[in-house]
Amino acid sequence: MGAVTSSSSSSSSPKAVHAPKQDRSRATRQRLLEAAVACLAEHGWAGSTVSVVAERAGVSRGAAQHHFPTREDLFTGAVEYVAEERSAALRALPVQGRAEVVAALVDLYTGPLFRAALQLWVAASNEEQLRPRVTELEARVGRETHRIAVELLGADESRPGARETVQGLLDMARGLGLANLLTDDTARRARVVAQWAALVEEGLG
Template structure:
Protein backbone atom coordinates (compact mmCIF):
# COMPACT_ATOMS: atom_id res chain seq x y z
CA UNK A 1 0.00 0.00 0.00
CA UNK A 2 1.22 3.51 -0.80
CA UNK A 3 2.64 5.56 2.06
CA UNK A 4 2.24 9.31 2.70
CA UNK A 5 5.88 9.80 1.70
CA UNK A 6 5.36 8.49 -1.82
CA UNK A 7 4.89 11.07 -4.60
CA UNK A 8 1.27 11.87 -5.39
CA UNK A 9 1.63 10.50 -8.92
CA UNK A 10 2.90 7.16 -7.60
CA UNK A 11 0.05 6.92 -5.09
CA UNK A 12 -2.43 7.68 -7.86
CA UNK A 13 -0.92 5.01 -10.09
CA UNK A 14 -0.98 2.48 -7.27
CA UNK A 15 -4.63 3.27 -6.50
CA UNK A 16 -5.54 2.87 -10.15
CA UNK A 17 -3.82 -0.51 -10.34
CA UNK A 18 -5.56 -1.74 -7.18
CA UNK A 19 -8.91 -0.75 -8.67
CA UNK A 20 -8.20 -2.56 -11.93
CA UNK A 21 -7.02 -5.71 -10.16
CA UNK A 22 -10.02 -5.60 -7.83
CA UNK A 23 -12.32 -5.25 -10.83
CA UNK A 24 -10.85 -8.36 -12.44
CA UNK A 25 -11.15 -10.32 -9.19
CA UNK A 26 -14.77 -9.23 -8.68
CA UNK A 27 -15.77 -10.10 -12.23
CA UNK A 28 -14.10 -13.52 -12.06
CA UNK A 29 -15.36 -14.44 -8.59
CA UNK A 30 -18.70 -12.63 -8.24
CA UNK A 31 -19.90 -11.99 -11.78
CA UNK A 32 -21.01 -8.89 -13.64
CA UNK A 33 -23.97 -7.91 -11.46
CA UNK A 34 -21.93 -7.87 -8.26
CA UNK A 35 -18.91 -6.07 -9.74
CA UNK A 36 -20.17 -2.57 -9.02
CA UNK A 37 -17.98 0.47 -8.45
CA UNK A 38 -18.81 0.36 -4.74
CA UNK A 39 -17.86 -3.31 -4.38
CA UNK A 40 -14.69 -2.85 -6.41
CA UNK A 41 -13.69 0.21 -4.37
CA UNK A 42 -14.22 -1.66 -1.10
CA UNK A 43 -12.11 -4.59 -2.29
CA UNK A 44 -9.40 -2.22 -3.49
CA UNK A 45 -9.39 -0.46 -0.13
CA UNK A 46 -10.30 2.97 -1.48
CA UNK A 47 -13.34 5.19 -1.19
CA UNK A 48 -16.03 5.19 -3.85
CA UNK A 49 -15.20 8.84 -4.49
CA UNK A 50 -11.57 7.95 -5.17
CA UNK A 51 -12.67 5.20 -7.54
CA UNK A 52 -14.91 7.58 -9.46
CA UNK A 53 -12.09 10.12 -9.61
CA UNK A 54 -10.09 7.61 -11.64
CA UNK A 55 -13.04 6.08 -13.47
CA UNK A 56 -16.11 8.37 -13.63
CA UNK A 57 -18.44 5.60 -14.85
CA UNK A 58 -18.67 1.86 -14.45
CA UNK A 59 -18.11 1.51 -18.20
CA UNK A 60 -14.85 3.45 -17.86
CA UNK A 61 -13.73 1.10 -15.08
CA UNK A 62 -14.67 -2.07 -16.97
CA UNK A 63 -13.03 -0.91 -20.20
CA UNK A 64 -9.83 0.01 -18.38
CA UNK A 65 -9.87 -3.36 -16.60
CA UNK A 66 -10.08 -5.16 -19.95
CA UNK A 67 -7.16 -3.14 -21.27
CA UNK A 68 -5.23 -4.04 -18.12
CA UNK A 69 -6.11 -7.72 -18.64
CA UNK A 70 -4.90 -7.45 -22.23
CA UNK A 71 -1.59 -5.92 -21.18
CA UNK A 72 -1.15 -8.47 -18.38
CA UNK A 73 -1.81 -11.40 -20.70
CA UNK A 74 0.55 -9.97 -23.32
CA UNK A 75 3.33 -9.71 -20.74
CA UNK A 76 2.66 -13.28 -19.61
CA UNK A 77 2.83 -14.51 -23.22
CA UNK A 78 6.21 -12.84 -23.67
CA UNK A 79 7.54 -14.57 -20.56
CA UNK A 80 6.20 -17.93 -21.73
CA UNK A 81 7.79 -17.47 -25.15
CA UNK A 82 11.12 -16.64 -23.53
CA UNK A 83 11.01 -19.96 -21.65
CA UNK A 84 10.70 -21.84 -24.93
CA UNK A 85 14.42 -21.80 -25.58
CA UNK A 86 16.25 -23.50 -28.42
CA UNK A 87 16.21 -26.84 -26.61
CA UNK A 88 12.42 -27.05 -26.82
CA UNK A 89 11.94 -28.33 -30.35
CA UNK A 90 9.70 -30.52 -32.46
CA UNK A 91 6.33 -31.68 -31.23
CA UNK A 92 7.34 -30.80 -27.65
CA UNK A 93 7.49 -27.13 -28.63
CA UNK A 94 4.17 -27.30 -30.44
CA UNK A 95 2.62 -28.96 -27.39
CA UNK A 96 4.02 -26.26 -25.10
CA UNK A 97 2.59 -23.50 -27.30
CA UNK A 98 -0.85 -25.12 -27.48
CA UNK A 99 -0.87 -25.74 -23.73
CA UNK A 100 0.06 -22.11 -23.06
CA UNK A 101 -2.72 -20.83 -25.30
CA UNK A 102 -5.31 -23.05 -23.63
CA UNK A 103 -4.14 -22.07 -20.15
CA UNK A 104 -4.63 -18.41 -21.04
CA UNK A 105 -8.31 -19.17 -21.62
CA UNK A 106 -8.75 -21.07 -18.35
CA UNK A 107 -7.35 -18.31 -16.15
CA UNK A 108 -9.25 -15.84 -13.94
CA UNK A 109 -8.50 -13.20 -16.59
CA UNK A 110 -10.58 -15.11 -19.12
CA UNK A 111 -13.41 -15.69 -16.64
CA UNK A 112 -13.49 -11.97 -15.92
CA UNK A 113 -13.46 -11.08 -19.61
CA UNK A 114 -16.24 -13.58 -20.27
CA UNK A 115 -18.49 -11.75 -17.82
CA UNK A 116 -17.94 -8.53 -19.76
CA UNK A 117 -18.49 -10.16 -23.17
CA UNK A 118 -21.78 -11.67 -22.03
CA UNK A 119 -23.12 -8.37 -20.73
CA UNK A 120 -21.79 -6.40 -23.70
CA UNK A 121 -23.72 -8.64 -26.09
CA UNK A 122 -26.93 -7.01 -24.83
CA UNK A 123 -25.55 -3.51 -24.21
CA UNK A 124 -24.76 -1.57 -27.43
CA UNK A 125 -22.83 1.16 -25.63
CA UNK A 126 -20.51 -1.25 -23.82
CA UNK A 127 -20.24 -3.46 -26.90
CA UNK A 128 -19.00 -0.51 -28.95
CA UNK A 129 -16.15 -0.12 -26.47
CA UNK A 130 -15.34 -3.80 -26.07
CA UNK A 131 -15.34 -5.08 -29.66
CA UNK A 132 -12.24 -3.08 -30.74
CA UNK A 133 -10.36 -4.22 -27.63
CA UNK A 134 -11.17 -7.86 -28.27
CA UNK A 135 -10.22 -7.54 -31.93
CA UNK A 136 -6.84 -6.11 -30.93
CA UNK A 137 -6.34 -8.84 -28.35
CA UNK A 138 -7.17 -11.48 -30.95
CA UNK A 139 -4.68 -10.07 -33.46
CA UNK A 140 -1.86 -9.88 -30.94
CA UNK A 141 -2.59 -13.37 -29.57
CA UNK A 142 -2.58 -14.79 -33.08
CA UNK A 143 0.72 -13.09 -33.90
CA UNK A 144 2.34 -14.38 -30.73
CA UNK A 145 1.19 -17.91 -31.49
CA UNK A 146 2.64 -17.64 -35.00
CA UNK A 147 5.96 -16.42 -33.60
CA UNK A 148 6.10 -19.14 -30.95
CA UNK A 149 5.33 -21.86 -33.52
CA UNK A 150 7.79 -20.40 -36.02
CA UNK A 151 5.46 -20.59 -39.01
CA UNK A 152 4.77 -18.27 -41.94
CA UNK A 153 1.38 -16.64 -41.38
CA UNK A 154 1.24 -15.66 -45.04
CA UNK A 155 0.63 -19.32 -45.79
CA UNK A 156 -3.18 -19.67 -45.68
CA UNK A 157 -2.98 -23.21 -44.32
CA UNK A 158 -0.73 -22.16 -41.45
CA UNK A 159 -2.87 -19.08 -40.79
CA UNK A 160 -6.06 -21.11 -40.50
CA UNK A 161 -4.43 -23.80 -38.39
CA UNK A 162 -3.22 -21.20 -35.90
CA UNK A 163 -6.67 -19.60 -35.85
CA UNK A 164 -8.26 -23.01 -35.31
CA UNK A 165 -5.91 -23.50 -32.36
CA UNK A 166 -7.04 -20.16 -30.91
CA UNK A 167 -10.68 -21.15 -31.36
CA UNK A 168 -10.03 -24.53 -29.73
CA UNK A 169 -8.35 -22.83 -26.76
CA UNK A 170 -11.30 -20.47 -26.33
CA UNK A 171 -13.76 -23.37 -26.50
CA UNK A 172 -11.87 -25.34 -23.88
CA UNK A 173 -11.88 -22.24 -21.71
CA UNK A 174 -15.65 -22.03 -21.95
CA UNK A 175 -15.98 -25.72 -21.08
CA UNK A 176 -14.00 -25.10 -17.92
CA UNK A 177 -16.18 -22.27 -16.60
CA UNK A 178 -18.77 -24.39 -14.81
CA UNK A 179 -16.85 -27.58 -14.05
CA UNK A 180 -13.23 -28.72 -13.75
CA UNK A 181 -12.47 -30.03 -17.22
CA UNK A 182 -8.73 -30.41 -16.70
CA UNK A 183 -8.45 -34.19 -17.34
CA UNK A 184 -10.25 -34.11 -20.68
CA UNK A 185 -8.52 -30.86 -21.61
CA UNK A 186 -5.09 -32.42 -21.08
CA UNK A 187 -5.89 -35.23 -23.52
CA UNK A 188 -7.28 -32.84 -26.11
CA UNK A 189 -4.22 -30.60 -25.90
CA UNK A 190 -1.92 -33.56 -26.44
CA UNK A 191 -3.93 -34.89 -29.38
CA UNK A 192 -4.34 -31.50 -31.05
CA UNK A 193 -0.67 -30.61 -30.60
CA UNK A 194 0.33 -33.82 -32.42
CA UNK A 195 -2.19 -33.15 -35.19
CA UNK A 196 -1.15 -29.51 -35.50
CA UNK A 197 2.55 -30.36 -35.60
CA UNK A 198 2.02 -32.95 -38.34
CA UNK A 199 0.02 -30.44 -40.39
CA UNK A 200 2.44 -27.54 -39.94
CA UNK A 201 5.60 -29.59 -40.39
CA UNK A 202 4.72 -32.46 -42.77
CA UNK A 203 8.41 -33.18 -43.37
CA UNK A 204 9.10 -33.77 -39.69
Protein backbone atom coordinates (compact mmCIF):
# COMPACT_ATOMS: atom_id res chain seq x y z
CA MET A 1 0.00 0.00 0.00
CA GLY A 2 2.85 2.35 0.87
CA ALA A 3 4.37 1.85 -2.60
CA VAL A 4 1.05 2.66 -4.28
CA THR A 5 0.69 5.87 -2.26
CA SER A 6 4.21 6.93 -3.21
CA SER A 7 3.62 6.18 -6.90
CA SER A 8 0.33 8.11 -6.95
CA SER A 9 1.91 11.14 -5.34
CA SER A 10 4.90 11.20 -7.71
CA SER A 11 2.72 10.84 -10.82
CA SER A 12 0.55 13.83 -9.89
CA SER A 13 3.48 16.05 -9.01
CA PRO A 14 4.73 16.79 -12.59
CA LYS A 15 1.21 17.88 -13.61
CA ALA A 16 1.01 20.26 -10.69
CA VAL A 17 4.35 21.79 -11.68
CA HIS A 18 3.58 21.76 -15.41
CA ALA A 19 0.40 23.86 -15.28
CA PRO A 20 1.90 26.88 -13.48
CA LYS A 21 4.88 26.77 -15.89
CA GLN A 22 2.51 26.95 -18.86
CA ASP A 23 0.62 29.78 -17.18
CA ARG A 24 3.85 31.72 -16.65
CA SER A 25 4.83 31.17 -20.27
CA ARG A 26 1.47 32.48 -21.51
CA ALA A 27 1.68 35.46 -19.17
CA THR A 28 5.21 36.29 -20.44
CA ARG A 29 4.07 36.06 -24.06
CA GLN A 30 1.10 38.32 -23.31
CA ARG A 31 3.33 40.92 -21.64
CA LEU A 32 5.68 40.90 -24.62
CA LEU A 33 2.83 41.41 -27.10
CA GLU A 34 1.33 44.25 -25.06
CA ALA A 35 4.76 45.87 -24.70
CA ALA A 36 5.40 45.55 -28.45
CA VAL A 37 2.09 47.22 -29.26
CA ALA A 38 2.79 50.06 -26.81
CA CYS A 39 6.33 50.56 -28.19
CA LEU A 40 5.10 50.67 -31.78
CA ALA A 41 2.41 53.19 -30.91
CA GLU A 42 4.80 55.42 -28.94
CA HIS A 43 8.16 55.04 -30.69
CA GLY A 44 7.43 53.67 -34.16
CA TRP A 45 9.33 50.84 -35.84
CA ALA A 46 12.79 52.36 -35.60
CA GLY A 47 12.58 52.82 -31.83
CA SER A 48 10.99 49.44 -31.13
CA THR A 49 13.76 46.87 -30.81
CA VAL A 50 13.46 43.47 -29.14
CA SER A 51 15.60 44.77 -26.25
CA VAL A 52 13.33 47.80 -25.71
CA VAL A 53 10.23 45.62 -25.77
CA ALA A 54 11.77 43.05 -23.42
CA GLU A 55 12.75 45.77 -20.95
CA ARG A 56 9.25 47.27 -21.05
CA ALA A 57 7.72 43.82 -20.52
CA GLY A 58 10.04 43.16 -17.59
CA VAL A 59 11.66 40.08 -19.11
CA SER A 60 15.13 39.24 -20.40
CA ARG A 61 16.02 39.50 -24.08
CA GLY A 62 16.61 35.74 -24.04
CA ALA A 63 13.10 35.12 -22.73
CA ALA A 64 11.71 37.38 -25.45
CA GLN A 65 13.61 35.47 -28.14
CA HIS A 66 12.41 32.16 -26.72
CA HIS A 67 8.83 33.22 -27.55
CA PHE A 68 9.67 35.24 -30.68
CA PRO A 69 12.99 34.21 -32.29
CA THR A 70 13.18 37.26 -34.59
CA ARG A 71 12.10 40.89 -34.49
CA GLU A 72 9.71 40.20 -37.36
CA ASP A 73 8.13 37.33 -35.39
CA LEU A 74 7.61 39.62 -32.40
CA PHE A 75 5.99 42.47 -34.28
CA THR A 76 3.84 40.44 -36.63
CA GLY A 77 2.72 38.62 -33.48
CA ALA A 78 1.95 42.02 -31.99
CA VAL A 79 -0.13 43.07 -34.98
CA GLU A 80 -2.00 39.75 -34.89
CA TYR A 81 -2.67 40.46 -31.22
CA VAL A 82 -3.87 43.97 -32.16
CA ALA A 83 -6.13 42.46 -34.82
CA GLU A 84 -7.64 40.02 -32.35
CA GLU A 85 -8.18 42.82 -29.83
CA ARG A 86 -9.83 45.00 -32.48
CA SER A 87 -12.12 42.16 -33.53
CA ALA A 88 -12.95 41.33 -29.92
CA ALA A 89 -13.78 44.97 -29.24
CA LEU A 90 -16.08 45.03 -32.26
CA ARG A 91 -17.80 41.79 -31.32
CA ALA A 92 -18.31 43.09 -27.78
CA LEU A 93 -20.28 46.12 -28.96
CA PRO A 94 -23.91 45.92 -27.84
CA VAL A 95 -26.68 45.91 -30.43
CA GLN A 96 -27.46 49.57 -30.97
CA GLY A 97 -28.28 52.20 -33.59
CA ARG A 98 -26.16 52.64 -36.69
CA ALA A 99 -24.92 56.06 -35.58
CA GLU A 100 -23.43 54.48 -32.45
CA VAL A 101 -21.85 51.68 -34.51
CA VAL A 102 -20.26 54.23 -36.87
CA ALA A 103 -18.84 56.16 -33.89
CA ALA A 104 -17.53 52.94 -32.30
CA LEU A 105 -15.79 51.89 -35.52
CA VAL A 106 -14.11 55.27 -35.80
CA ASP A 107 -13.01 55.06 -32.16
CA LEU A 108 -11.25 51.77 -32.91
CA TYR A 109 -9.44 53.23 -35.91
CA THR A 110 -8.31 56.34 -34.03
CA GLY A 111 -7.14 54.53 -30.89
CA PRO A 112 -3.74 53.12 -29.83
CA LEU A 113 -4.34 49.66 -31.31
CA PHE A 114 -4.71 51.05 -34.82
CA ARG A 115 -1.82 53.47 -34.27
CA ALA A 116 0.44 50.51 -33.54
CA ALA A 117 -0.78 48.69 -36.66
CA LEU A 118 -0.04 51.78 -38.77
CA GLN A 119 3.55 51.83 -37.54
CA LEU A 120 3.99 48.25 -38.69
CA TRP A 121 2.47 49.06 -42.09
CA VAL A 122 5.07 51.80 -42.55
CA ALA A 123 7.85 49.41 -41.53
CA ALA A 124 6.52 46.69 -43.84
CA SER A 125 6.67 49.05 -46.81
CA ASN A 126 10.46 49.15 -46.39
CA GLU A 127 11.21 45.72 -44.88
CA GLU A 128 11.16 42.87 -47.41
CA GLN A 129 10.97 40.20 -44.71
CA LEU A 130 8.06 41.87 -43.00
CA ARG A 131 5.93 42.93 -45.97
CA PRO A 132 4.34 39.61 -47.05
CA ARG A 133 3.51 38.66 -43.46
CA VAL A 134 1.87 42.00 -42.66
CA THR A 135 0.07 42.12 -46.03
CA GLU A 136 -1.43 38.67 -45.49
CA LEU A 137 -2.40 39.46 -41.91
CA GLU A 138 -4.03 42.79 -42.75
CA ALA A 139 -6.01 41.22 -45.60
CA ARG A 140 -7.44 38.74 -43.10
CA VAL A 141 -8.12 41.51 -40.57
CA GLY A 142 -9.83 43.58 -43.25
CA ARG A 143 -12.18 40.74 -44.20
CA GLU A 144 -13.02 40.06 -40.55
CA THR A 145 -13.63 43.74 -39.80
CA HIS A 146 -15.87 44.11 -42.83
CA ARG A 147 -17.87 41.02 -41.84
CA ILE A 148 -18.38 42.26 -38.28
CA ALA A 149 -19.30 45.76 -39.50
CA VAL A 150 -21.93 44.28 -41.84
CA GLU A 151 -23.46 42.37 -38.92
CA LEU A 152 -23.41 45.35 -36.55
CA LEU A 153 -24.95 47.67 -39.13
CA GLY A 154 -27.57 45.14 -40.20
CA ALA A 155 -26.50 45.66 -43.81
CA ASP A 156 -28.06 43.60 -46.61
CA GLU A 157 -25.20 43.27 -49.09
CA SER A 158 -27.51 41.90 -51.76
CA ARG A 159 -28.79 45.46 -52.12
CA PRO A 160 -26.93 47.55 -54.74
CA GLY A 161 -24.35 49.81 -53.12
CA ALA A 162 -24.64 48.29 -49.62
CA ARG A 163 -21.24 46.60 -49.68
CA GLU A 164 -19.59 49.76 -50.99
CA THR A 165 -21.28 51.82 -48.26
CA VAL A 166 -19.81 49.60 -45.53
CA GLN A 167 -16.36 49.56 -47.16
CA GLY A 168 -16.48 53.32 -47.62
CA LEU A 169 -17.21 53.71 -43.92
CA LEU A 170 -14.18 51.57 -42.99
CA ASP A 171 -11.95 53.46 -45.46
CA MET A 172 -13.14 56.75 -43.96
CA ALA A 173 -12.38 55.48 -40.44
CA ARG A 174 -8.86 54.49 -41.51
CA GLY A 175 -8.37 57.94 -43.00
CA LEU A 176 -9.40 59.57 -39.73
CA GLY A 177 -6.95 57.30 -37.94
CA LEU A 178 -4.16 58.56 -40.20
CA ALA A 179 -5.16 62.20 -39.65
CA ASN A 180 -5.11 61.62 -35.91
CA LEU A 181 -1.43 60.59 -35.99
CA LEU A 182 -0.19 64.16 -36.26
CA THR A 183 -2.81 66.25 -34.50
CA ASP A 184 -5.78 65.80 -32.19
CA ASP A 185 -8.58 65.74 -34.72
CA THR A 186 -11.40 65.23 -32.22
CA ALA A 187 -13.48 68.36 -32.92
CA ARG A 188 -13.52 68.03 -36.72
CA ARG A 189 -13.89 64.26 -36.47
CA ALA A 190 -17.16 64.52 -34.53
CA ARG A 191 -18.78 66.43 -37.40
CA VAL A 192 -17.44 64.02 -40.02
CA VAL A 193 -18.67 61.00 -38.05
CA ALA A 194 -22.15 62.52 -37.70
CA GLN A 195 -22.31 63.13 -41.46
CA TRP A 196 -21.11 59.60 -42.23
CA ALA A 197 -23.71 58.14 -39.88
CA ALA A 198 -26.38 59.90 -41.93
CA LEU A 199 -24.84 58.64 -45.20
CA VAL A 200 -24.68 55.08 -43.90
CA GLU A 201 -28.32 55.20 -42.81
CA GLU A 202 -29.32 56.46 -46.24
CA GLY A 203 -27.07 53.99 -48.10
CA LEU A 204 -28.20 50.91 -46.18
CA GLY A 205 -31.86 51.82 -45.99
